[in-house]
Amino acid sequence: MQARKKYIFLTFLASWLLLFFFGGDQLRRFAFFSKRKAEARRNWPHWTDRSLLKRFADPEELQSDGDPSLPSPRERRAARLSVYKNSRCRMETCFDFSRCEKHGFKVFTYPRERDQPLSESYGKILASIERSRYYTPRPEEACLFILSIDTLDRDHLSAQYVHNVDEKIRGFPLWNGGRNHLIFNLYSGTWPNYTEDLGFDIGQAILAKASFYTETFRPGFDISIPLFSKDHPQRGGEKGWLYQDSIPPKKKYLLVFKGKRYLTGIGSGTRNALHHIHNGKDIISLTTCKHGKDWEKHKDTRCDKDNVDYEKFDYQELLHNSTFCIVPRGRRLGSFRFLEALQAACIPVLLSDGWELPFAEAIDWGKAAVVGNEKLLLQIPSAVRCIHPERVLAFQQQTQFLWDAYFSSVDKIVHTTLEIIKDRLLPQRSRSRFLWNTLPGGLLALPDFSTHLGDFPFYYLQRGRTPPAPAEHGKLSACHNTYPLPHLFSGSSPSEKFTALIRAVSPVGSPSQPILRLIQAVSGSQYCAQILVLWSCEKPPLPSGKWPQTTVPLTIIQGRGKLSERFFPYAAIQTDAVLSLDEHTSLSTSEVDFAFVVWRSFPERIVGFPARSHFWDAEQRRWGYTSKWTNELSIVLTAAAFYHRYPAGERPAGWGAWPRPSLHLTLSPRYYHSLFTEYLPAGLRELVDSLATCEDILMNILVAAVTKLPPIKVTQRKQHKETVPQQVGCKDGDVGTPQSRERSPSPLHSPPAKVKGTAGAASVFSQRQDCLNQLADWFGYVPLVSSQLRLDPVLFKDQVSVLRKKYPHLEKP
Incomplete structure (x- = not known):
């Protein structure tokens, strides 16, 4: 009898628990449980005076959970796993260090086939490597290998898409599953989702890729590079546009953006909302719907006005005359305007969630850019207004340094990529982030010379100071009225001999x-x-x-x-x-x-x-x-x-x-x-x-x-x-006589000297x-x-006693 009661009690208790677990949301609607009057879910209210309020978003936008065309997190994860089968690769597991021990860091490029298509950008990359000090024509000496197959554009709708890459690379005897190979890529995936799919298995190769998504990035192995156009110069490159510092560093516009907005598809969410921050005074945010072939089919009520306002401003003028430039994501995470803003000394305000920033392993982007959040767009104007002028000036100067040191040419982009890989081979002799982020830059500060800053001629000081503590200055956060200027790094004086x-x-x-x-x-x-x-x-x-x-x-x-x-x-x-x-x-x-x-x-x-x-x-x-x-x-x-x-x-x-x-x-x-x-x-x-x-x-x-x-x-x-x-x-008769010579011109108002050997x-x-x-x-x-x-020395040729001059012999003819 007691056992029967116990089983009945347990069955009753289990039934109540299941009822509350699966029907709790419905039970809360009853007044008996919620202690308030039962009511049905109401729609978003329609205010009678809503025309007087500044509208930031339509009610339909607030009730929407997102763009249904975008892939879900589960779909993105499945796509990533299908593309990157070696997603756990690290230098210790997928790179053969023994190939670099005998001949050092040498790079070999595969020989090119005559009928093999090659884009202009990939040709510049190969030329940069073959002209560099890393290059070797002998594969047995190589530590790193570069394919001659153009892998920059992996959008299968593109005319530069190379087919059957998998079959081609499997026939290379040096491929070895991609180990010790470096693959460059600028565009991956295609409409509508633009996934990370490259169309071939990279195996254990290092991927240097633009628009790198943090979920697919393999830290310490892959390298994020900037997106650059085919017109980007091979070497040299233009200088930055900041010719002189203005104190305070205030320009005509505070924050600008001028670009296309996508009416549908991936990347449309952020760009469609940019018009909310436009005030027509110091914040200029202009978008146009004219993008693609069928933009008129998807145009909304705002398109006509946006298209008219878009033509009122010149893009180059905005870049020159603005303190901050909004750099939102496009169809892919990266965009050309990122490098354009750096060159123009227009501090980038990044709105591209999940983007692994270019060369972030070496570059401290917190000193040159403001990293925002796409969901916090409306906070951007107030956040950039409260940045102290000293910090703004430091940001502008750092953009010019980074542009000139690492991004102004294809040569510098490629060499930075290779130097980062080289630093991984000997971490104990690698460059510090201080060297990467201060003049003259990581490419010109050779770790083979020294890793101690006091040994370089740029960091000599008469009085040493403590080094700066690492800080993420560029994260979007609350206002700070003070900006701690970086201290000079401790150093020493040059030798006295x-x-x-x-x-x-x-x-x-x-x-x-x-x-x-x-x-x-x-x-x-x-x-x-x-x-x-x-x-x-x-x-x-x-x-x-x-x-x-x-x-x-x-x-x-x-x-x-x-x-x-x-x-x-x-x-x-x-x-x-x-x-x-x-x-x-x-x-x-x-x-x-x-x-x-x-x-x-x-x-x-x-x-x-x-x-x-x-x-x-x-x-x-x-x-x-x-x-x-x-x-x-x-x-x-x-x-x-x-x-x-x-x-x-x-x-x-x-x-x-x-x-x-x-x-x-x-x-x-x-x-x-x-x-x-x-x-x-x-x-x-x-x-x-x-x-x-x-x-x-x-x-x-x-x-x-x-x-x-x-x-x-x-x-x-x-x-x-x-x-x-x-x-x-040296031949006989050459004693004291050079083969040919030229003499500097004689001083003005003196007779011309007779020079032999004109x-x-x-x-x-x-x-x-x-x-x-x-x-x-x-x-x-x-x-x-x-x-x-x-x-010249002080008192040089002054009419004072020779005894008072430190270098009197310099005045003798």
Whole structure:
């Protein structure tokens, strides 16, 4: 009996629980349970005075749960799993590190077939790789492989869609399931959902893709790249549009957008709502319905007015005159206007939920963009209004830096992609985010040189400070009336000594030769640590006892007859400063001392004596090179100049040395020397060696490309002989006589000097102009920066006592 009651009670209790679980929502409608009068669900109220209220959305929009044409989360997840079968790939599991151990980070591009279609953009990508220092024509040396099949446009409705990619790549013997391969893609999927489908199985390949969705992105393995057009320049690229800072950084418009809105389909939700924030004053948000072939079938009541307002403003004018630019998603997550806003110094306000931002592994976008939320569109105007002017100015400056460093050309986009992959191979020697996000940028800060910021010439400080704490400055949040400006990173001062490197191309026959007098003058400097003589002559140098007796070490280094060898990173150079000299240079000890003191204040620049300038010849439509005395200079010749060392590499075979005293000479990691030997491609150095009078121009261009600053000329010394150095050996009769020379013009109001070898001088200038134009073609632009500055000592030529002057000998003729 007791058991029967127990079973009846349990059955009754289970029935009540099921009733409340499945019918609870209906039970709440009864007054007995809800303690209020039962009522039916009402529709959205229709207010009688709604015409007087500002309408942000129609009632039908508020009751809608979303665009029914958009795929559900479950459908998106299923599509992702079908496309990315290796979604758990990481560098540790899907990349063969052993291929990179023997030959380093080398990249091989598959040979191209004649009948294989190739888009203009993909051709630029392949050309960037093949012109770079990473490229190798031998697959057995390669660490990374690039397909010759165009995979940029994987929209099967596109004319550039390549069919049967799966069958083609399976026939490649190097494919190996995609391991150690890099695939580039700009467009994936097609109408109406634009999924991540590439139309082929990428296997274990790294995917460098535009419009990358965070759910399909494999962190630490894939790379998000920006969407760029086919007209994006191969190299060089245009400069940013922010020519000068305005304080406060206020422009005509606060927030702008001008673009197409999609009436239906994916991406239409955000763009259809942009008209709500338009006020016609400082916020301009213009959209047009004219998009696609059948836009008139889907036009709404707002289209006619929007189309009229759209034509009232010029897009380029809005970019130039606005502080913030809205960058909403399109059909895909990325859009061209992202790079357009960066170039225009118009701070991007990103409205693209789920977008993995380009190069986010290295770039801190919180310092250059405002990351918004598509669902919080109406909060954007108030959020950007309360950003402090100091922070706005910092945002604008950072957009210009990022544009110039990583996005202004296809070369920089491709090289940034490769450098990020290279950093993953040796994480302990990878660049810090500080190097990626500050001048001169990650591409020019070689981790092989150093990972300590104080070793670079850009971060020298007289007083060290604590580094900035990482902060996400760009997240859309509440107003902040103060903006913590980034502190200067702790550093140190450059060394107080220098190493003199003299390039000798003529045999020494008498004690009165210029090189011997030069050694005596340089060794007399209180800042000189040692003197290195780069012997580029087949005849042996003088015996150890016949060189001048100096108070500093003197070492002879055997050269190989190449002009570029003067910028090799010799391990004997242990000082930060290098004084580069030619054998015929004439300097006094006072000039050397003063130039070095100036260099210590500008360690990132070239500081020296002989100055030259470049100009654009409009008639011949080419760059010109001149030594005329003008009010500007852009080149300081390395025949007598200080610059910062920048070491890396290994000692080439066949190098020898006659040390005095004995020194073990090898090549080890140094800065501008490292950039010259490691950053510049081998083909560019070979070009310099073939042109005979080009290495100093290349060094000036390299330093200007890094610093964006001109060199510094010191003192009034103007005359200098430019020679064509010998590359093979020294013949009898060449003692003290260069093959050809040119002399700087005589001072104004003085009789013209009779210069021998006029034809030789013209030949030198012709070669140097050819050099400048070939380097301009290689870089895509001329990085040289002109200056009207010359530094002289205080009290220079003032009518005061000589005893009060620190460098009185500089005034002697």
